[in-house]
Amino acid sequence: MMSLSKITRCKSRNRTGIVPAVVLAIVLGMLTVPAALAGQVYKLRVDGLACPFCAYGIEKKLKAVPGVASLKFQINKGLVVVTMKDGATLSRQQAQQIVRDAGFALRGFTRG
Amino acid sequence: MKGCRNSGGGKRVQRRRWGGAGCCRVPGIHWAVLGGLVAALGVTLGLTLGVAGAWAHGPLFSAGPETIWKGGTEITVGLHDERARGHGHEERERETFLEIEYGITPDWEVSIELPYTWKSEDGFSSDGLGDVVIGTKYQFFVENLPGAQRKAAVFVNAKWPTADEKTMPPLGSGAWSVLGGLAVGYEGRRWYGFADVRYRHNGTGPQGLKKGDTLFLDVVGGVRPVLTEYDEPDTVLMLELNWERSARDQRAGVTLADTGGWQLFLSPVIWWTYRQVALKGGVQIPIASELNGDQPDADYRALFEAVYHF
Numbered sequence: 001m002m003s004l005s006k007i008t009r010c011k012s013r014n015r016t017g018i019v020p021a022v023v024l025a026i027v028l029g030m031l032t033v034p035a036a037l038a039g040q041v042y043k044l045r046v047d048g049l050a051c052p053f054c055a056y057g058i059e060k061k062l063k064a065v066p067g068v069a070s071l072k073f074q075i076n077k078g079l080v081v082v083t084m085k086d087g088a089t090l091s092r093q094q095a096q097q098i099v100r101d102a103g104f105a106l107r108g109f110t111r112g
Numbered sequence: 113m114k115g116c117r118n119s120g121g122g123k124r125v126q127r128r129r130w131g132g133a134g135c136c137r138v139p140g141i142h143w144a145v146l147g148g149l150v151a152a153l154g155v156t157l158g159l160t161l162g163v164a165g166a167w168a169h170g171p172l173f174s175a176g177p178e179t180i181w182k183g184g185t186e187i188t189v190g191l192h193d194e195r196a197r198g199h200g201h202e203e204r205e206r207e208t209f210l211e212i213e214y215g216i217t218p219d220w221e222v223s224i225e226l227p228y229t230w231k232s233e234d235g236f237s238s239d240g241l242g243d244v245v246i247g248t249k250y251q252f253f254v255e256n257l258p259g260a261q262r263k264a265a266v267f268v269n270a271k272w273p274t275a276d277e278k279t280m281p282p283l284g285s286g287a288w289s290v291l292g293g294l295a296v297g298y299e300g301r302r303w304y305g306f307a308d309v310r311y312r313h314n315g316t317g318p319q320g321l322k323k324g325d326t327l328f329l330d331v332v333g334g335v336r337p338v339l340t341e342y343d344e345p346d347t348v349l350m351l352e353l354n355w356e357r358s359a360r361d362q363r364a365g366v367t368l369a370d371t372g373g374w375q376l377f378l379s380p381v382i383w384w385t386y387r388q389v390a391l392k393g394g395v396q397i398p399i400a401s402e403l404n405g406d407q408p409d410a411d412y413r414a415l416f417e418a419v420y421h422f
Contacts, residue, residue, distance in 0.1 A: 048256030050299045052342045053385035054168040056421065057181035073342035076301065078258050101182040103168075103218040105256035 039069055039084035044095050045108030049078045057102035065094065078107075168261075168299055172381045172394045172415060173354050174330030175295040175308040177265035179251045180215035186421035187212055193415075196408040203281075203408060206230045207242060219251040231281045238279035244272045260300035268292040277318060287317030293328070304334030304350060324359030324372050334381075345386045352379040354396060360404060370405030377413070390419040 049055055055073055058080060062068055067088025072081040082090055092109045099106040170176025180186050188211040195204045209227040216222060227242030247269035255262040269291045275284025293310030308330050314323040334350035353376070360372035381394030396413035403409070 047258055048254075048261040050260055050301055051169055051336070051348070051385070052340065052344070052346050052387065053390055054299075055342055056388040057184055060184070060422065061181075075342050076259075076339055101218055103179070103181045103254075107256075107258070 039067070039086045039088050040090070041112060042082045042084070042090050042095065043108070043110045044080040044082060044099065044106060045110075046078050046080055046099055046104050047107045048104040049075055051075070054103070055080075058099060058104065061098045061102055065090065065098070169304060169334070169348050169350075169383055169385075170297065171306050171308075171330065171332045171350065171352055172392055172417075173352050173377070173379045173396055173413075174306065174328070174332060175267060175293055175310055176306055177249075177251055177263040177295040177297045178299075179219055179221045179249055179265065180213055180421065182215050182218045184215040184421055185212065186214075186419060188417050188419045190415060190417040192413070194413040195411040197411050198408040199406050201234055201408040203233045204231070209242070219254070221249050223247045223249075229275065229283050231283060233281040236280045238276075238281055238283055240276050240279065240283050242275045243284045244274045246270055246272065260298065262296075262298050264294070264296040266292070266294050273317070285314070285317045285321070285323055287321070287323065288315040289313060289323070301339055302336055304332070304336075304348065306330070306332040306334075320364040322362045324361050326356055326358040329355045343387070345384065348383040348385075350381040350383070350394070352381060352394070352396075353377070354379055370407055373401065373403035373407070375401040375403070375410060377410075388421050390417075392417050392419070 046058065049058075052073070052075055055075060059071055059073070062071055062080070062082060067085050068082060068090070069085045069088075070083045072083075073079070074081070082095075084090060092106075095109055096106045168176075168178040170178045188209075190209050190211065191207070192209075193204075193206045196202070207227050207229045209225055211223060211225040213221050213223040223246070225245040225247075227244070228240070229242035230239040231237065247267065249265050249267035251263055251265040253262075253264040271289045271291075273284055273286050273288055275286075276282070277284050277286035289312055291310055291312040293308055295306065295308035297306040298304065308328070310328040310330075312326040312328070314325060316322040330352060332350055332352045334348055336346070336348045338347065340346045355374065355376050357374035358372050361368045376399050377396040378399050379394050379396045381392065383390060383392045385391075393416035394414070396410075398410045398412075401409060
């Protein structure tokens with residue numbers, strides 16, 4: 001028969017083995033879940049983008065599209081990066097209309 | 113739309129704008145003022161003559177071809193100040209205004225401007241609602257290039273004689289005026305260039321007074337010293353050359369001697385923007401003029417505007 005102190009030590013060893021595994025699982029989960037939830041990314045190549053002040057019309061119109069999670073403008077590259085919410089999509093026709101209504105021209109539309 | 117702002121004003125202000133003295137004047141003090149203003153850059157007050165820029169950068173004292181996006185609204189609050197002296201006269205006009213522009217399509221916008229004016233002339237002063245201006249602009253050509261746009265637009269503004277012309281000095285002329293024109297422009301990441309021609313036709317006011325029609329020609333260059341990104345404050349510097357020539361006024365068909373003539377202005381302008389907010393200002397400095405008869409010379413015209421669009 002094991003003594004009470006031995007049993008306690010044994011349980012303690014088992015616990016020390018389980019805890020890192022749980023932590024690892026949580027960390028991996030934290031890393032993978034957002035990636036799984038993150039939506040599709042679209043890169044809009046926009047002609048006519050000359051200044052930040054002018055680009056606000058695109059921001060306003062894109063933010064009104066259901067499913068748009070975030071926007072990133074790279075004026076010097078003429079690029080607008082649109083990240084959608086999980087499951088949401090943006091069509092080329094939608095992007096073209098938005099860019100046109102904002103006073104610019106859509107030159108390129110790529111996904112991913 | 114500021115195209116008609118200068119068509120208001122008291123008798124003497126209008127005389128200065130639309131007619132005047134005889135010889136060509138290039139006052140040396142103006143160069144000193146110009147130097148100080150260019151050095152200061154932040155000192156940006158002025159008066160507008162043109163159809164100022166909407167959502168994009170454009171000239172301040174002349175007309176630009178830009179229009180606001182479809183469904184976009186732009187609100188501008190402005191202050192202008194101008195003074196003229198000489199030949200025993202001194203005139204000063206200050207105005208604050210609210211302007212609202214709306215984009216019906218990406219190429220077509222409408223606007224309304226509501227001014228409040230203060231005037232003083234030779235010891236007399238008055239203030240009140242100025243002449244309301246309604247306008248529209250249509251961009252009939254646009255070429256979108258990587259990081260740049262070439263565009264051209266036609267526009268027309270109508271000034272409604274809402275200001276009281278019976279005050280001393282008069283706050284308005286009591287007559288309608290219509291300004292129309294053509295503007296072309298290039299807007300790039302680094303460089304800007306604009307040109308326009310405008311013509312203002314003035315109606316006949318009380319006592320049969322008809323202000324002389326005015327022709328405007330403007331050329332503008334600009335530069336963005338630092339190519340900033342979307343989430344950074346952005347600064348653009350411009351230099352305008354504004355020429356205007358007015359015919360003599362007429363009263364009951366009789367031409368008035370001390371009216372009409374031409375003036376040439378050099379106008380440094382600064383734009384500061386952050387996302388949808390813009391602050392812009394400049395000063396028109398007279399560098400040459402030939403005014404008919406006895407009229408005070410323009411001392412300066414300055415404009416400051418705060419813009420928000422959504």
